[in-house]
Amino acid sequence: MSDTDIKQDAAPASLAKTFDPAGIEAKWYAHWEENGLFRPERPDAQPFTIVNPPPNVTGVLHIGHALDNTLQDVVIRYERLRGKDALWVVGTDHAGIATQMVVERNLNSQGVKRTDMSREQFLDHVWEWKHQSGGAITRQLRRLGCSMDWSREQFTMDPHFTRAVVKVFVDLYNKGLIYRDKRLVNWDPALKTAISDLEVETREVQGGFWHFRYPLADGVTLDDGQDYIEVATTRPETMLADMAVAVHPDDERYRSVIGKEIEQPITGRRLKVVADEHADPELGSGAVKITPGHDFNDFDVGKRAGIAASEMLNMLDAEARVMQADGRIPEKYIGKDRFEARQMVVAEMKALGFLIPHVDKDGGEHDAEPRTIQTPFGDRGGVVIEPWLTDQWYVDAETLAQPPMQAVRNGRIEIVPKTWEKTFFNWMENIQPWCVSRQLWWGHRIPAWYGPTKTELGLQLTHNQDKGGQSPVFVAETFSEAAQLASEYYGVDASTVWEAESSWDAAGVAPPDTLAEKYIIGEGLSLGSRLPLWRDPDVLDTWFSSALWPFATLGWPDDTELLAKHYPNDLLVSGFDILFFWDARMAMMGMEFMEEVPWKKLYLHGLVRAADGAKMSKSKGNVVDPLGLIDTYGADALRFFMAAMESQGRDVKMDEKRVEGYRNFATKLWNAARFCQANGIGASQSIAAPAATSAVNTWIIGEVVEAVAELDKAMADLRFDAAANTIYHFVWDQFCDWYIELVKGNFDEETKTVAGWVLDQILVMLHPFMPFITEELWHAQADVAGTKRPYDLIVAQWPAPEASVDAAAKAEVEWLISLTSSLRAAKNELGLAPGAKLEAWLTSTAGVAPSSTRGIIERNFPAIDRVARLSTVNFGAAPAGAAMQVNVGADTFVIPLEGLIDVAAEKARLEKALAASQKEAKSLEGRLSNPSFVERAKPEAVEKARADHAHHAAEAERLAAALARLG
Template structure:
């Protein structure tokens, strides 16, 4: 144990001094997973961070909540397993390594696939996984002895088996479909990895001439189409009009001659064309637009017939019909490095040939001005990692039949077999799962799990767990080539709840005990990336749910509520906060602010406040230590006769129950608030004040002996209850207060098992109520806090009569009321204070200048009423809420709340003066 012989608490609490010391001790001694073979299992898996990642504020929230639950269940005696590991992060990791190569004027294609993958492994060994050390700094009590990696051999075996099984069951197939193609990374990415940005663009209008002399009823011999992507017209295959649009009924089934290419394409009727938008005619490019792909299928075009006009780098290539003019071949889709691209050349040629319909505006002189295009703000998809515009691209990829795999998860959530907390996320879950599209699981990368599929020269495909098995399927003498693609990273991480426990080994004891997992905690932003896919794979591979409950937390936002981003410069570094305030303070902030999935506004002042809370506890422990109060040797509450001791035992029991109810409901904020209020207010502010007189007399007297036992026990219960939230300071105090047979991390959750006298606890509550009321009244009237005041009580309640008789010294010391007289008060100005149902009258003659005090209060009241009225009017004006900056609206609301409170306080103060 760290410093086992030095039990004197330093004057100052220094988090940095204790955090690394205790974490190393816990990990080295296997205390994150104590040997509990017969205990009930509690299992949680950490969303595996990318091997390229570093701890950000979202990780700090996510992992704090997981650690709070894990430490809590460990204290409750469970065999708590928190699975930890990292994701190989295919795209992200390959990008990092390739960037490093570029810096050395090197590139991936200078190496064989095997040699490049070996370089990635070298990078992982040297630089990858820095986040695991950062998770340790946060205090995460993960089972590091079983740290996992999605490219480990046992995990790879699970991934390959799953792919092969899905294929053999007809749930994985190869298909030609449109994908989100990242031309920079040269790989398909998922819909979930596409970020839509609104950028300045243009809307061009073109003439598409009707073929065979056809005309419209108005005599026009062309159709007008509009597009934001003119370059894609090189691969147009149809023009669509709405079947109910009478303007074009006569030309449905006829053809247009596509300018520039001369391609003859049909005019088709499809609901996709909106008669109210533009001309009502829509160009259809099924090989480069997701909506057009579906229109093309409805029109009878097979995917294999759909034209593709771009290569993997988004440069123009020849279409299958050979009709793209040679001058376009090799051009990039957009203007790049000052060189015009296919878009610019298409517009120029359409204009030269008379097919461009100009956009007309009127200048300030009333003259018409022609423009090539209409300016528009256009929602544009970007790859979240490559950072370039995504190109819908027609290619052969591997797909999972996600709709079939989604059936059991949907049923499990509907039946309550799996609970989603907060329940409000169920609607979003069902909406996505019930409309789920095929899941593209192949990626054009070298780093990752290579797809276990081998192709013969004649195109036949053989899927097997290894090449030998594939060869056996193909037969001797058939030359095979393995698929170059790797699997989507989310495919492998979907197996995390059970592959980390040893699956597919059927006799894995960890699988038998710890699957299904108990709980999953994740951000709502990976509900479909990861959570839903784990449900699919859990039901498919294990024939049961992956966990009982899914808890979705919100995002950590900047102080003004804005989303954090590097570009805005509002990102907060959790490691910097740990350096400044300690891990315990940051952890407590995260737990206290987490309210059932609502977003958290970052507030460094509150983190500082929780550091002050830790200091308050530290100083309370020092007070106890200086008065001979130390470690308790009992789980059960000690015997107690003194009212203050019975009261604190009762308050411990109440706090334990409050925390247990909150944790059962996953109300982290309520649990944190319960232990905070009990520690700061009940124990430090009241109990320690109540027992101070006990230590002023004979140290060996029965009351002193009893009080030391009860105080030591109560402080122990605080350390145990607070430990899940603030593990470092609590473990340090646990050992500084005396010799212990075990560390706090594996202590027993409180079980007070005590009966306390209601008469005793009512008396203490009554003294506290009286003291609080008196202090508030003094503050309102500007009376010095330490001033002793005489008080009268005309008709005392039973509890008042008993307490005044037995505890007058406590009333004098805490409430500063003396003497307290039972009877009618003298005439004259006075204030009233209450305790329960008792009303005390405190004469003010000679204590305050009544007239001056009334004038001061009335002036302040008038000012606050005026401000409150003004602010209320401003906030009720819709124009203010719509036009003002969000921070101005927020400040106005805060000011209104302040002045409303002041009106109530000042009105009460005036009432006290009579």
């Protein structure tokens, strides 16, 4: 049935002539939320629980959110329709760095700096911003149609959530699973905080590769008499903190000098030559300068060489400016920016004669070899990230990773697609300590208090940039508990312990001007009868708190009914890119604190990419705004696109034409409903299938049965593409294109009842994918009979036809469909008008049509006349003359062509076109069979050649069939 055919019929005023999604979406979402339909009261129902990956409170809906949340909503609406107590936990993440940046930027625009106010005053500004502007993304999720339980919306800084975070930190500390350590971190000099790997983006930067001579000390030489070792680096400034030179233990060139020393030209520092497999003999000179305080690989080499982290040199302050490390860095470098120091180091090494120039292909000399360098940048700070040696808090991730790995191995956690298991295990088995401290003001403040060392007590307090050096730390949920721990440690009364704002406040002095300055209070400072403790100023990594999402959102650490019923969650839907940052950490925390997996199944979807497969980014200008797509095509169309394109393990390529196509699909359904209403077809009164006697009605009931079964299987397997395509083809093909066409003009009571029931089943099956249009049509169908639905579609019952597929009816209708399709194709091939009425002869070897076929034709002749456009079907031999043949299964129809077309001219046209297509197909086949072309041509040229070959081959086959029809 065409859209034109549908639109020709009038419809009741209850359903607008034109489908306009905007008004429908706003109306129904408000209705659902106001009536609590996202989580109806079902205390005795089987629970089904998912939690959304909490978006940043600063965020706006991007296309990745649209995919992730669409998939979750499809699942939760499906399970709700199946009668479960379906809970979709929703909330936002406080997004420490992003939120602090937004608020600081707002303050800066008013001429105010964060440092102009106290921590508490700044946090007041953050909360004010959150209340006024922090809900943008939750409003946008509503526009997408997400049926989340907004009545229980969570925020990771809510009091109950903060209590859970603090308890987890303290408990892990008491178990020895959280500790302080000096290690390298990704340091953002712009934000002055450690950041996670996810917040680091790698960019290609044009830089240089410098080669230097490091002279061997004490007159030592290599076996060939050379008195230096050549090293190369892309970061010359780091040589101010070099602590070793590494060579491979099996490298014959350097074996004699392992353990000997080198004198660094600028600092005069003596460096040992150490043996380490990190040095690759095949790369450059095979020798590597080692700066353990400023390079992750060097840090590991330094540890293997016996250099303790506390002994590693740190030559940069928090703003990436050079500071004194061990008294050997020349004064002229102190305070210089790292990149300015780079130029100074190169110039000095060149002046000293230790720079080895790069000679280009034309013989020209340059200080450095030009290189394109993969350089880490902070995604928010926008500056080059510095590996920085500092004291931070770490989680023993290796210990916590063991139970989740076992859970995946024994099937308690199922990862879908299964191919991601290998990546999961590879990362978990090589997991590193997790740095959980951040140098921010906004976030969960670390529940740790420091005090003076016992030797300092009554004498002096020390403070340096690592927040107290070896000061004892007291980790507790509250200050009073920390004071009690301190009183036991120091042997004083807890009432004498007081909380200072900082260690500076504890000492009664003003803090230094810069983070790089070390500060020592003079001897003899009297503390009197009171003992100060000062809280760690750092906050926890945002991923630490979000790792508690599956159980803290349900009321933990309290033993709530919600927690007992909905933990573990049933499913987590997540992008693969946060498998380790969020998913794995939830598994660690859930199994540590709940002694159970956080979810039974983990579904990992791909990324949404640009149409050409490129990753979307603002810098490339290829970002797609999902809200713009919703404005243009409606939320239902965007949602259906996301589901239909989500194929396990593959990224989704953005294709606006496909979104437009699904808007057309919604319009087709809308017009089909209007057509039904115009013919008195309204809402069904039954969940079970009605009785049917005609083949076409029996057939469509069977098609519903099969569609429901296919949908259920696809949803069980989390094959969103298969589920979406199942309902799409049922609606478009079976219902609109064939069923309505076959019953048109014959709307007896049985047909009206069946058609109304089938349309109801469509609305229920399609609802998880297209909730807005289906809810609108659900109620509009009831208006036909002047009644109201007793319940909304969102809480209806999933189809339960209580019927089976009638094989005979299915065969009969499929025969009619095949006849019609074959006739339409034949007309198209021969240039006959689609609406032309034809006369046909049905023959067999006996000269008589098979009785089964005769019966089908006689029972369905009105439909054959109307749909297949056969005015007469004769049984027996066809008259002589030009004719075309149409095969339908084992049956052959012969249709005379005399008077309809010029047979000779048509044959000539077809033969000419066939020869051209065959020639082109053969030429393309030869090109594609040539390895030189396939291997050397551009990939897009090869793909075009393949597509063209497929087109011409198919066209040749079609034209040959058309010629064959002419006899």
